[in-house]
Amino acid sequence: MEKRLLDRGVRYTPARRVVVEVLADSPGPLSAAELCEIIGAGMPLSSLYRSLSVLEAAGVVAPHLGARGLSRYELAEWLIGHHHHLICLECGSVDDVAVPSHYERQVEAIIAGIGEMASFAPSGHAIEIEGRCARCR
Amino acid sequence: MEKRLLDRGVRYTPARRVVVEVLADSPGPLSAAELCEIIGAGMPLSSLYRSLSVLEAAGVVAPHLGARGLSRYELAEWLIGHHHHLICLECGSVDDVAVPSHYERQVEAIIAGIGEMASFAPSGHAIEIEGRCARCR
C-alpha cells in the first residue's frame, strides 16, 4: 500500500499511517469527527482531512457519503473486501457486513438486469440496510 | 396527504404545495439548490429548507443523503412506491428505478438473511447503483 502512495510522489507519514490503522480496526466507516476522537489530541481536523484526501486519491480509503451531510471514510474494497452497510436508525452507527457469495451473485444478476432495463451501465453498487443494530434492540 | 399535515397542526401552503408538485414531476431526488432553481425566484433557500423539514416530519418527503455532502429530497415511498437509485458518476444525476417484483422479492430475502446473520433488525433498504446513465454513454 505504501507503494501506492510513493507512486504518486507522496509519503506514507505517521499521520497517514495512524488514519489507516484506525480505519483498519474499525467495524465500519468513520466520520472525520469520529476519527479525530479516536486518534486523540494532536490531530487537527484540517490535517485529518488532508490525510484523507491524499489517501482517497491514492485509492486507499473511500468516502461513504451519509447522513446529515457528513462523510464517513473506510478502507477501499481491495483492502477490506466487498461489503454492504448496516445503518442503525437508533444510534446512527454504520457497520460493515460481508455478504455470502451466493447472495452476492444474485445481487450482481439483479443489478445487471436493472442496468439493462434502464440503459444504464453499472460499475458498482452499495446496499444500505436500515434498521436496529444488535446493541439497540 | 394534506390530512397528514393538518394532523400535525401545520398547513398545506402554496410554498409547500409547489415543493411537492416539483418533486412529483421529477424523475429522481432533487437537491435544495435544484429545487430552488426549478421553482424559480421568490423562493428563498431558507423557506425551502423549512418547507422540506416540515414535509419530512410529516412523512411526505424523504431525504436521500448523497454525493458531495448535499441532500437530495424525494416524495416518500408510500407516495411514489418503493424504488432504488441509479447514480451517474459522470454527470452526478440520480434517477429512480423501480425494480420488477421478482427481483425485489429476491432482495427482500437477501436482506432478511443478512439481518439474521448480523443480529440486525432491518426495517428498510436502498440499493444505490453507480455507473453511467444513458445520456452520458
Add this chain to the structure above:
DNA sequence: TTCCTTGCAAACGATTTGCATTGGA
C-alpha cells in the same frame, strides 16, 4: 536546497435559526 507535510486561521458551501412581519382561520 527542494519538495512534501503540517498547523493555524480564515474561507466556503450547505443548512439552520432568531427575529420581526405577514397572513389564514
Add this chain to the structure above:
DNA sequence: TCCAATGCAAATCGTTTGCAAGGAA
C-alpha cells in the same frame, strides 16, 4: 385574535484552502 408561515440576515456545521513553518530526501 392567535398561531403558523415567511423573508431576511446572521449563525452554525462540516469541510477546504492560503500561507508560513517544519521535515525528509
